[in-house]
Amino acid sequence: MNTDPIKVLFVCLGNICRSPLAEAVFRHRVRAAGLEDRFEIDSAGTSDYHEGEPPDRRAAAVARRHGIELTGRSRPITASDLRRFDYIVVMDAQNLRDVRRLAERVRPEPEIRRLREFDAESAGDLDVPDPYYGGEQGFETVQRIVERSCDGLLAHIRSERSL
Numbered sequence: 001m002n003t004d005p006i007k008v009l010f011v012c013l014g015n016i017c018r019s020p021l022a023e024a025v026f027r028h029r030v031r032a033a034g035l036e037d038r039f040e041i042d043s044a045g046t047s048d049y050h051e052g053e054p055p056d057r058r059a060a061a062v063a064r065r066h067g068i069e070l071t072g073r074s075r076p077i078t079a080s081d082l083r084r085f086d087y088i089v090v091m092d093a094q095n096l097r098d099v100r101r102l103a104e105r106v107r108p109e110p111e112i113r114r115l116r117e118f119d120a121e122s123a124g125d126l127d128v129p130d131p132y133y134g135g136e137q138g139f140e141t142v143q144r145i146v147e148r149s150c151d152g153l154l155a156h157i158r159s160e161r162s163l
């Protein structure tokens with residue numbers, strides 16, 4: 001049996017709002033499923049605007065209200081991440097363009113997906129909206145989208161990997 005951990009990297013623009021939320025929610029779901037030994041989970045940004053900073057306090061607050069602690073510090077994605085991770089999961093169409101550009105010369109090409117492909121209620125809108133310049137309600141919306149999508153993503157990976 002292949003027991004190498006399945007490596008999942010969540011990616012947004014700043015790595016202080018959406019991708020730290022997705023990382024923490026996905027980790028929570030994996031732990032609840034008793035699969036934490038089978039996964040390695042991290043997050044990164046397509047920019048270095050907030051490199052070294054902890055998650056945005058509004059993102060941390062909404063996560064805490066839902067029983068989840070955010071961890072880590074912002075870091076920019078690198079080409080070596082694209083070689084190392086099995087699944088690169090981005091938040092919106094701009095992230096997808098930026099990561100695809102970085103992946104152009106990486107072989108084999110990693111699997112790059114948008115998180116909302118796994119949202120049962122996406123109704124065709126595949127972007128996790130950027131909450132940074134909005135209010136509190138935007139963070140609540142993002143939290144709900146991320147929770148639904150992480151359920152779908154875990155189901156997808158379990159089915160692909162027979163877990």
Ligand code: 4NP
Binds near residue numbers: 012017
């Ligand atoms: P994130 O949110 O990509 O979800 O971490 C943002 C954080 C910072 C900026 C934009 C979005 N910014 O422009 O600094």
